[in-house]
Amino acid sequence: MIGPRSQSPTFRYLGAGAVLSLISLTFLLFGRPSYLGSEWNSGPYLLKDSSSGSPVRSEKCAGAEPGAGPTNGGATENSTWEFNVHRDGNNHGLSESQCLSAFPKLFVELERTAEFWAANDGIAYKDVDDVARGGGVDGNGNGLVGAAIKDGELYILDYGPQPYTFTRGKATLHSLHRALSAYPDRHTLPDIEFVLTTDDFSTPTSTGNRQSPIWSYTKRPDAPDTGIWLMPDFGYWAWPEVAQVGEYKDVRRRISTIDEGLPFSAKKKQLLWRGSVAANPEIRNGLLEAARGKTWGSLKEVKWDDDQQANLMPIEDHCTYAFLAHTEGRSYSGRGKYLLNCRSVLISHKPHWLEAHHAALIPSGLDANYVQVERDWSDLERKVEFLLDNPAAAERIAENAARTFRDRYLTPAAESCYWRYLVNMYGGVSGFVPVLEGKGKGRGVKFESWVLGV
Structure with missing residues (x-):
């Protein structure tokens, strides 16, 4: 279990006095006994007003319903604006309309998840609380983070032990x-409470037929993961545990330096892979076997318990090869985003x-941006030879x-756009808002x- 939680103010649209009167007149209060004490005027959350038939949202966020993009009342509306990576790629504060214009395919899974929750009565406080009390890497809350967003500010409620993922959280x-603080209109974002996992995949506990609304780096496309919310992985900030990877913007700079000085025609015409077989023996041994003895293959295992790590290669040096193999590990593999920068x-x-x-990702046709093969690699040789024969x-x-x-x-800009869209989509189907302030200390610590x- 994660430890006791904490947070900040209530409805953004109401003053403290109005909140108290609404509590007594119109809102049902819920809460677990551990959160209810003499220091609290109420439980840890308030139900949203359901009289309109949909969750209450800020009028500036009203467009952020499932299937629609968030709107930004303060956005600079310019019909001639187009995303330019050199100007905008590191801009963490793009308006919501700019985000939607620049990255129309980025939010597909978030909209799908929001549609699922809208069709299943929305996210209740109990859904979130059940995750906080019964999940984690080892079933004891390890690797979980409980947090809230209030008036666009980030609050930490719980931070479970991170013995295996100590930098990820x-x-x-x-x-x-960063995505919140860079956004001029962050006060228009919905107030939400959520739990994220820093493990390679989510292993939530569910009650009855309810799915988990946990935030995770990855998910499977169907049940039991339909209700999981995809978030960007930790590597978009930095990945210090893996030698020679480091901070994301610096990785992009190093990759760009390689690619600017090396035309595709001059890259080594081999398929490169370096990695640990232990992370997914079936898939990764299958790759090694499919390429064994092939002149077009440069595939070597990295053993992390080997002090020398002889086969380790800086991530930017991968870009000197024309063909890059990518495999899943325990679940997804964080290496993919780096390889796709090449x-x-x-x-x-x-x-x-x-x-x-x-x-x-597009696997076929004139717009193809990667090559997809079978999970057993049975068509790998044929497709590599096609690429070699058709430069x-x-x-x-x-x-x-x-x-x-x-x-x-x-781009870093896309990552921050994604975070804010996640907050909007999640808030649009959340049936409660967290209470962070009460008598005494209250709940939550600002990030x-x-x-x-301190």
Whole structure:
């Protein structure tokens, strides 16, 4: 279980006195005994007003219903604006209309998840509380983070022990905080309470037939994961545990330096892979076997318990190869976003695990931006040989990949747009708002203080 929680004020649209009168007249109060004490005027949340037939939202966020993009009352509306990676790629504060214009495929899974929850009576406080009390890497809350957003500010409620993911939680929260603080109209975002997991995938506990609204780096496309909310992974901030990866913007800079000085025609015409087989022996051993003895293969295992790590290669050096193999690990593999930043051809098996950017992947046709093979790699040799025999087609796929991902869907700007869309979609189907203030200490610590340990 995660430990006791904490948070901040109530409805953004109401003053404190109005909130108290509404509590006594129109709102049902719920709460677990552990949250109800003499220091509290109410429980840890308030039900939203359901008289309108839909969750209460700020009038500036009213457009953020399932299937529709969030709207930004303060956005600079300019019908001639087009996303330019050199000008806008690192802009974490794009307006909501700019986000929708620049990244139309980025939010597909969020809309699908919102539609699921809208059709299942929305997210209740009990759904979130059940996740907080019964999940985690080991079933004891390890790897879980409980948090809330109030008036566009991030509050930390619970931070379960992170014995295996000790940098992931902080990296993820830093990224979310950056997306919020860079946004001029953050006060228009809905007030929400949520739980995220820093594990490779979510292992939530569910009650009855209810699914889990946990935030996760990855999910499977169907039940039991339909209700899970995809979030950007920790690597968009930094990945210090893996040698020579580091901070995301710096990785992009190093990759860009390689690709600017190396035309596709000059890249090594081999399929490159470096990784740990142990993370997914069936898939990764299958790849090694499919390429064994092939002159077009450069595939080597990295053993993390080997102090020398002889086969380890800096991530940017992957971009010197024309063809890059990508495999899933325990679930998704965080390496994929780095490889898609290269102007190379990504070759990957059919996925079982989704990431936020996957809706932009195109496996065939003139707009193909990667090559998909069977999960047993049975067609790998045929497709690699086709690419070798058709260099123009291979280069077109590589250019499509760079234009789609490096220059658009995997930019820092896209990541922050995604975070805010997640907040809007989640808030649109959440049937309650968290209460953070009460007599005494209240619930939650603002991120700026929490991250300093004060």
